[in-house]
Amino acid sequence: MIDISKILTISASEWARTSGDSLEKYNAQGVHVSEFVHFSDEHPTLVPDETFASKVPDKAVVVVNYIKQLTGDYYFSISGTALTPKK
Numbered sequence: 001m002i003d004i005s006k007i008l009t010i011s012a013s014e015w016a017r018t019s020g021d022s023l024e025k026y027n028a029q030g031v032h033v034s035e036f037v038h039f040s041d042e043h044p045t046l047v048p049d050e051t052f053a054s055k056v057p058d059k060a061v062v063v064v065n066y067i068k069q070l071t072g073d074y075y076f077s078i079s080g081t082a083l084t085p086k087k
Helices: 012-019 048-053
Strands: 026-036 062-071 075-085
Touching: 012 062, 012 075, 026 048, 048 062, 048 075
Parallel strands: none
Antiparallel strands: 026 075, 062 075
């Protein structure tokens, strides 16, 4: 699972500029999670960011364009773009 600190709200081009890396070395893959969550004694610490991180491809270096929307207490929608090295 990708480290939460590598899930960023900045754009891919901003990440490339600040990291000194080239986007030409990476493939982009969209990652999306939408779920209804019912908190209970069995799942009191469910964290949407960790759920999202578990869906990111294993070889991803970083996730950019991260957006999280929480609707009420029970629904979240999260998306981002995972950058994985080209083969």
